[in-house]
Amino acid sequence: MGYKGRLIAACIVIMFNVIRYMYYHQYLDNPFEASFFVLTLIFLTVAWIGGWQYDLAKFYAEKDPLTNAYNRRTIDKVFKKQVSISKCTGKKIGVVLIDLDDFKGVNDTYGHQIGDALLRYVADLIKMNAKSDDLIVRWGGDEFVHVIPNVEEGFQTEYVNNLKKQLTNLNMETITSIDASIGIAIYPDDGDSFEMLIQQADASMYEMKNK
Template structure:
């Protein structure tokens, strides 16, 4: 969770009190009592609490509450901004669609609590393999999307191999291994909108499932 709301709120209060102090104390020559500083401290505390509420609301508006990955609504907006930056730079973006195989069987066998734990665990694994500027998205029930920015040559082959190896060696009490079907689309080769890229990745993923 970011601190933007808290920082902005506190800065506004500090600026307001600096201006207030300068006007009344320096310009008008009034002397402030101790209560001025006590009230300033209270205002800062209220600003921090209010800013935190904004940060929490913004966090849950952008993130999936179960896995802390981004949600679908957020990635669509973010992707449009990234394309506007990458369009004239000749850089590529990979959209990797990851679908856990037989997830329903895991839910039925071990229960939904284990299923939720598995989703959180997989999301953490994907995020741990992502660059800081990448986006990991909870796309559906057992589907994730990893948007790899500034894609380098030969990155995807190693990425897929590492991901499959990691998933086959889970460190969970009930589930020690899981497989995944993976579909990939590249911007701008396979499309110039997120919708087209996700469709291409989805087609690629189902071809892998059939195989």
Template sequence: MMGYRGRIVAVGIVIMFNILRYFYYHQYMGVKFEPSFFILTAIFLGFALLGGKQYDLAKFYAERDTLTNTYNRRVVEKMFNKRISNCESKKQKLAVILIDLNNFKEINDEFGHKTGDELLRFTADLLKKNAKKDDVIIRWGGDEFVHIIPNSEPGFEFDYIHTLNNELTHNEIPSMGASIGIAVFPDEGEDFDTLIQQADKAMYEWKSNFSQDKVPAGQNK
């Protein structure tokens, strides 16, 4: 969701400026008050809202992956640190999940990049659909996603992996599921770099057991 900070700050500046303008010209200098004061104030507020909205839009899209509308890598540290601080204070677990779509290149080659893009969007939508309010979904790059889950429940891993792969493989978009690696704070690390490395290691162990390397025939749009 797009924030409002730019508009709030811009409107606040305009209001403060007009308060100062009123007191300086009409109270201190004794200039006769005219109704045009409100017209100018309204014009200033209009420009402030427009400029503030452009800032909010630029900030929103700078943090988003345009294809999947998930967050991009630029914000991962900020998002992680905010949530890890909350989990530490409440002595909660936090999971970092690395998701890599299986045989994505082969799907692109056989069905085309349009189908590959549809699969990426579909995967992002699945992750967002199953996410809780404070979860963070990030397109990590290419066909990889990161899912940060604060206050993760013990033993959630099996249900998460089963549900995601089941939904990925039972739809009309060609998919061979995903390789998934999970690392949990604080058991396997206390910072993002350590946790993502542990998740990456677990994910590649999963991939080494993924022996099927051909997209099933007959799966097409």
């Protein structure tokens, strides 16, 4: 969770109190009293709490609370920004759709608590393989989308092999291995909108699943 709301609120209070000090104690020449700091502290506390509420609301509006990955409502806005950058730089964008195979069997065998732990583990695993400007999204129940700017030609094979290898060596007490079907689409080769790219990645993923 970020600090943007709290920092902005605190800055507004500080600016207000600087103006208050200049007006009452410099311009009007009123005597300075210790209550000035007491009121400033109260204002800062109220502002910090209000800013925290804003940061919390923004966090839950953008993030999936279980995995701390982004949710589907965020991806359109971020992807449009990445497309604008891609048009300027000429770099391509990879859209990777990851579906855990037989995840229902995990829930049925070990329970939903273990299933949730597995989802958090996989989300963290994808984040570990991501760059700072990548976007990891929980797309559905057991599906994730990894948007990768500035992909190199032929990165698909290396990505799939690396992730599958890591998924077969899970450092979990109950589950040590799980397979995944992975589909990949490239902007602008496979489409010029996120909807088209996700459809192409979905078709590619089901081709792998059927094999």
